[in-house]
Amino acid sequence: MTFLAIKVPKNKAESVRKRAEQIGAKDKERLITVEGNYVVIPILEEFAEEFSEFEIIEQENPLFARKRRLGDILKGRIPQELYRHIPRAYKILGDVILVKLSDEISAHAKEIGEALLELHPNCKSVWRDMGKSGALRKPKLEFLAGDVNAKETIKLENGCFFKFDVTKVMFASGNQHEKMRVAKLIREGEVVVDMFAGIGYFSIPIAKHSKAEKIYAIEINPDSYFYLLENMKLNAIDNIIPILGDSKYVTPERVADRVIMGHINCHEFIDVAINALRDKGIIHYHEAVPLAVKNRPIERLKNAAKKLDREIKILDYKKVKNYSPGVVHVVVDAYVV
Ligand SMILES: C[S@@+](CC[C@H](N)C(=O)[O-])C[C@H]1O[C@@H](n2cnc3c(N)ncnc32)[C@H](O)[C@@H]1O
Incomplete structure (x- = not known):
């Protein structure tokens, strides 16, 4: 789609605008803008010849009169009966877009891209x-449109930069507040262990927004680990100790005041987390839990503590986000003594 506009000197703009409106040439979806001594009047493509005495330009980034939606653009490009399958939501990660498509509309994936x-x-x-x-x-991704090599992006979240390759590493949305909540709980001088660090989802905001002494960030996936190191540089952080490996085996013991278990299926690691704490400390334990067994995370924490002869006091139990129908992602703050 090309967005044409007439570029007219300011002193002629009013009369050209009137003429464009009278003959129905003005594109009502785009706004008139000013560029130095010129006024740019958006017109519909089929009227360009009517204004051949003026400079006709192609607008790369036109300003729209109202926020356009994906559906507005796709009208006329896909069969009408599929309009209701046009995705309503998509993720923008830096300069890369990820979109989920239903099977019904997947034949038009390219047009949507x-x-x-x-x-x-x-x-x-x-x-x-x-x-x-x-x-x-x-991530399981299929390329739809744009530059196939544009896979690496930088997302700004909570005042931190996260660089990653969208085809290799996930970026969970919906838990932005949880990352800041935990960062704010940390007191000066604390030692933190982040057992499932990824590209630094928790470790980077903690390093940036708290006065933690150090953060051990453990990650098993070499691609994520690579970007964890990149993100430490990008955010000028020097108190994260990155560890590549399986947290089951490489988590340091009896060092931490606080352990973050930011993986929704990590109940088999609770004993490792308890052993990472000094004589007492806090665990932030995440789990995807069906509503029918809402107490399961607390029971799992208590059972694991009992086996190690430790006691647990539940400080908080919060929903992070909806995970799937009937299943919620929760976090439990547990104080272990
Ligand atoms: C779901 S992601 C973390 C998501 C992040 N906490 C968030 O909420 O945005 C989980 C991370 O744990 C890593 N991981 C999975 N199993 C692991 C293990 N046994 N040891 C260390 N890291 C692991 C994965 O590679 C992934 O980067």
């Missing part, structure tokens, strides 16, 4: 998001 780039001209690529696979939560 192109429309998303039109809607977000600063973005470089669009990928179909087909979920995550395995314990490492590797």
Whole structure:
């Protein structure tokens, strides 16, 4: 789609605007803008010849009169009966877009990708998001539009930069507040262990926004570990100790005041987390839990503590976000003595 406009000197702008409106040439979806001594009047493509005495330009980033939606762009480009399957939500991670598509509309995936780039001209690529696979939560993506090499992006969240390759590493949304909540709980001089660090989802904001003495950040996936190191540099952080490996085996013992278990399926690691604490401390334990067994995370924590002859006091139990129908991602703050 090309966005044409007439570029007229200011002294002629009013009469040209009136003429464009009278003959129905003005594109009502775009706004008139000023560029130095010129006024840019958006027009519909089929009227360009009517204004051949003026300079006709192609607008790369037009200003729209109202926020356009994906559906507005796709009208006329896909069959009408599929309009209701147009995705209502998608993720923008830096300059990369990830979109989930239903099977009904998947034959038009390319058109949707192109429309998303039109809607977000600063973005470089669009990928179909087909979920995550395995314990490492590797993304399953299919390229849709833009530059196929534009896979690495930088997302700004909570005042921190996160660089990563969208085809190799996930970026969970919806737990932005949880990351800041934990960062704010940390007192000066604390030692923290982040057992499932990823690219630094928790460790980077903790390092940036708290006065923790040091943070051990453990990550098993070499791709995520690579970006953890990159993000430490990018955010000028020097108190994270990165460890590549399986936290089951490489978590340091009796060092921490606080342990973050930021993986939704990590109940088999609770004993490791308890052993990472000094004589007492706090564990932030995450779990995806079906509503029917809401108490399961607390029971799992208590059972693991009992086996190690330790006691647990539950400080908080919070929903982080909805995970799937009937299942919620929760976090339990547990004080272990
Ligand atoms: C779901 S992601 C973390 C998500 C992040 N906490 C958030 O909420 O945005 C979990 C991370 O744990 C890592 N991981 C999984 N099993 C692990 C293990 N046994 N040891 C260390 N890291 C592990 C994965 O590679 C992934 O980077």
